[in-house]
Amino acid sequence: MKKINLFGASGHAKVIIDIIESNGFEVGYIFDDNPDIKLFLGREVISNYNDVQLNSNPLIISIGDNAVRKKIVKKLNAVQLSPGIAHPSAIISPYSKIGKGTVIMPNAVINSDAYIGENCIINTSAVIEHDCIIEDFAHISPNVSLAGGVKIGESSHVGIGTSIIQCIKIGKNTIVGAGAVVSKSLPPNCTAVGIPAKPIKFHK
């Protein structure tokens, strides 16, 4: 049976385990750099991992924080990432593209010609409409709705329940607060909140 290894014993990993098993696959090794985490959902967690274990099965970085996920991918450089995986309840257009290491949570919808990059999270019940572009390491939270042609920059996080109208662009490394309505494009490296969403701070 196909096995998938996970890196990161986090709450996010719990949902990924559900996705792996509901596809009829098995969880292989679970790695984490924190030696204090020994057990995770009844499974052993390995902190003193070696290359043989890391490369034994395709890997998903099961860490919700975009910056940490990116750091781990860079650190594990040569490891083979799993093809993107989706919960069986997700509806994914055959005309969309899903990158390696990306996870699509239950009831998400990804419509035609949408492009989802690598190591992204498309969380529970998110709607990614036609022609959207989600760059690598982005996280689209539960119940987010992206209208057609929206572009989300690399490592950006769209907060839970946010709506973004058509053809809006969100820059890289930007955070959109929970429950926002985005009606104008947002620059990179900022946190934006509210209705309509406006930047409240900028960061590196």
Ligand SMILES: CC(=O)SCCNC(=O)CCNC(=O)[C@H](O)C(C)(C)COP(=O)(O)OP(=O)(O)OC[C@H]1O[C@@H](n2cnc3c(N)ncnc32)[C@H](O)[C@@H]1OP(=O)(O)O
């Ligand atoms: C399965 C899962 O769990 S997926 C994860 C889902 N989680 C999310 O989507 C969380 C998204 N995060 C947020 O909404 C956060 O509140 C953030 C990122 C917008 C702001 O967090 P921080 O940078 O820590 O800012 P902080 O909490 O200090 O708030 C700054 C100001 O913005 C306000 N603010 C924070 N979040 C929001 C929001 N979503 N909408 C409107 N105002 C907000 C605060 O009240 C505060 O206002 P004040 O200065 O007048 O007191």
